[in-house]
Amino acid sequence: MEHSSLAGRIFRGVALSLILIFFMFPIVWIFLMSFQNNDQILRIPPRILFEPTLANYEALISGQLRTAAGNLQISFMRNLFNSVVLSSAAVLLALLLGVPAAYAFARFKFRLGETIAFTLLSFRFAPPLLVLLPLSLYYQELGLNDTYFGIVWVYQLIALPLILWIVRGYFEDISPDIEHAYRLAGHSWREAFTRIAVPLAGPGIAAAGLLSFIFCWNNFVFALILASADKQPVTVGALAFVTASGIQYGQIAAAIVLSVTPTLLLALYAQRYLVEGLSLGAVKG
């Protein structure tokens, strides 16, 4: 792996820089856009140097969108709050249900076990539109339409299979002998689960939780159909920037920066758990 030759190192540096620019450029550009007004953004040719303005952020936070056609009320902060609440609640619920289920699938062979696990996974490859129509009818019947709980519930279609299948793999990697040893030392099944299995699968649980948070956060179509304005997350709320007087690029950019920030911070924080990996130094290699 180690390239010791000078040419190799230069090549590696160039390749890494290209990859970094490719992936980082849109984010940087959006970040720059968020400090410009529409005129500056649409100027041709575009310029790197400009007079920054905080107007976009002001508009988002105050909820007053000034357009050529007049003032518009937007509820971006409300949407952002909704996104945080909905995604966190969905992931929390999915972890509470999914981690014990993953443990059961990893440790016990039971009738229809694989079938159930696979059915849960199949939710991930069925297109959401397929279930949306019947789902919205059911939701109207059940009175779940336009409730936080209803959306959190439907988000389980996204989060639960992901958590179940990722965490299951981590549990399967833990030697059952480690849990046997803990039980023989006088601890119950429940204690072996909470004090041995869950901490050892910790990095996997963190990774699965983070991934499903991002997937929930990015979801658009469920909330579009099943929630009205005051329950909608940012993904749906961003539609408000497509106004009668044109598309508000500056505000969209600022909205993107604000809505990406929470997941980005979460990913940076969880990174150490992800990198830490699962180490079973206690069992022979």
Next chain:
Amino acid sequence: MARLEINSVSKAFGAARPADGLSLAVEPGEIVAVFGPSGSGKTVLLRMIAGMFEPDDGDITVGGRSVVGAPPERRGIGMAFQNFALFPHMTARDNIASGLRAGGNEVASRVAAISKLLKIEHVLGHTPRELSNGQKQRTALARALIGNPDVLLLDDPLRNVDAKLRYEMRLELPNLLRRGTAAVLYVTQDYREAMAIADRIAVLIDGRLAQVATPADIYAQPASVAIARLFGDPTINLAEVSPVAEHGMLSAMVAGARMRVGAADGLASLGACWLGVRPEDLVVSSASADDAIPARILAITPMHEKAVLLLRLADGTEWLAALPPDAPQGAADDGVFVRFAPDAAMLFDRATGLRIGPSHRLKAA
């Protein structure tokens, strides 16, 4: 103080029967080694006792109380695993202390005592990843021992430690295990380990107990040819014979020489038998005699405490002889004559493999 009793326990996994009517009792303070080739059902037996599997049939009692169906944590059993099974996210100290339910000062003092005994005081603050294999095994043993369990199960604990350490532990373990009054079951694939550590050895072959006896008895009076072959290094020499009685002694033709193979005990003849002679019971000399088998030395392996000779008998059978290193050995390709005392000969029925006339070897022992 509790006796471990296993009563006609059976277990099947599909077509495999790793336990087929096993019965064994272990007294408090006794160490019984469960010895057998891999796949003979040793680990399954331990796991049934520990409660990881339930037997299909039969009963397991500890101190007279059946433990079948009880959860592992209520069986009063300590166990050390072949792969150590330490908790990777805890220090050695917490690993050991996890074996105790009580809290407070008592835990600290008992952890200190047991780790002193096992010589791991200096690594108590380390996580398993930072321990050597030997220290891991000692930590795992300390964890199994600290709760003073009624029954102690050791699943090949020295399998993954290096040779020097294994030798040390072989010397230390019997004393450690006899400190308490636990009934100890010790699983191993190494017959030397079984002989060094155990009071009795239970030989497990294909899910059945082939013989349960003291190490000396198993070596001197193996119940079958299969057991005779499992114990001893080099392995026992075998020859196909059909002994007949002559002047009160059984004799048999081995590679053209008429050899005496034990007292007749009133028998006129035996059918087709295996003759078994331990390599260390062979005497190799250059002098011919009536009761000596002509042979040729194919190779000599000096092993310092003994020399092992590979011999080809006159009929082509290959035998091994283990001689004291100072005995005259000759050189490869030398023609020699091989003898053995009649009471060193073991006879096994060729059809069943079972030993015939166990009295033969008793006189020698």
